[in-house]
Amino acid sequence: MNTFDATIRKSIKKWAVQQTPPAGARKSLLQTAAKDSTLPQRRAESTIPVLPAVFQERILLRKKTASYPQPPEWYHGLVEMGLLFPLTTNTLGLSMIK
Amino acid sequence: MTDDSALVKQLQTGSLDALGILYDRHQHLVYRTARMITGDDDAAADLLQDVFLRLHRFSHHIDPERPLEPWLYRMTANLSYTWLKSSRRWLRPFEEMVEWLSSPRKHFAPFKPTFQEDWQEVEEAISRLPLQQRMVVVLFYLNDLTLQEISEILDVPVGTVKSRLHYGREELKQILLPARSDRVLDLQSELT
Numbered sequence: 001m002n003t004f005d006a007t008i009r010k011s012i013k014k015w016a017v018q019q020t021p022p023a024g025a026r027k028s029l030l031q032t033a034a035k036d037s038t039l040p041q042r043r044a045e046s047t048i049p050v051l052p053a054v055f056q057e058r059i060l061l062r063k064k065t066a067s068y069p070q071p072p073e074w075y076h077g078l079v080e081m082g083l084l085f086p087l088t089t090n091t092l093g094l095s096m097i098k
Numbered sequence: 099m100t101d102d103s104a105l106v107k108q109l110q111t112g113s114l115d116a117l118g119i120l121y122d123r124h125q126h127l128v129y130r131t132a133r134m135i136t137g138d139d140d141a142a143a144d145l146l147q148d149v150f151l152r153l154h155r156f157s158h159h160i161d162p163e164r165p166l167e168p169w170l171y172r173m174t175a176n177l178s179y180t181w182l183k184s185s186r187r188w189l190r191p192f193e194e195m196v197e198w199l200s201s202p203r204k205h206f207a208p209f210k211p212t213f214q215e216d217w218q219e220v221e222e223a224i225s226r227l228p229l230q231q232r233m234v235v236v237l238f239y240l241n242d243l244t245l246q247e248i249s250e251i252l253d254v255p256v257g258t259v260k261s262r263l264h265y266g267r268e269e270l271k272q273i274l275l276p277a278r279s280d281r282v283l284d285l286q287s288e289l290t
Contacts, residue, residue, distance in 0.1 A: 012217070014217040015134075019134075019142075025143060025147065032151060
């Protein structure tokens with residue numbers, strides 16, 4: 001590892017030890033999870049079998065090729081003028097959803 | 099100590115105790131990753147809850163024989179990405195335009211008076227990286243993951259991870275190194 005990497009990593013580790021989840025987050029999580037367990041939807045979900053891989057692939061493909069909402073016309077004008085950076089589409093958010 | 103695999107199996111039977119133990123064990127991993135990607139305390143707290151609620155809700159879809167941490171990283175990165183995209187989709191271009199108009203150069207790192215505040219400077223620099231690069235940089239430097247592991251978590255080829263890390267690193271150098279040399283000059287002038 002080079003010096004720059006080592007310096008960055010050291011700084012980030014210093015930063016990380018100061019980042020602590022808020023107090024009460026655990027209690028809140030367990031309360032919500034307890035409520036969640038009693039929902040009919042949750043019970044129904046637990047009985048749904050996992051889809052065979054081939055269907056999962058098809059669903060993923062459909063999500064990846066789905067059209068995205070387009071920004072308004074003025075946005076393209078500003079991009080052409082170099083005032084804005086173009087939006088990029090990324091399927092990361094979709095591809096990881098079961 | 100019960101391992102993650104056994105706890106996931108207990109979670110699948112509806113054990114909230116298992117969820118609590120998994121939360122205690124992995125909360126910092128999730129919170130810090132979300133906090134560094136989003137740059138927002140409240141969002142990181144919400145995402146922390148969301149990740150563990152999904153762990154609970156979708157526990158039946160998780161293979162207990164496989165390590166849990168990659169699943170947590172993946173869910174955290176995915177939800178952080180979604181949060182940033184949904185909350186800043188229209189706001190960000192305006193922020194970038196204001197920053198571009200008001201800044202004398204593309205990336206201006208504010209002067210930090212002491213060397214003890216290095217980590218704040220680095221956090222600020224990372225928050226300026228493009229989202230795709232930021233996610234790779236966070237997973238690489240904060241979580242000590244390998245390129246291969248990051249590739250699997252983000253579901254992109256290793257070459258893409260390598261490229262994003264390279265450009266992220268170069269961007270960090272551009273932001274941090276001028277600020278550091280300015281600071282050294284400033285400290286030198288104070289001493290003379």
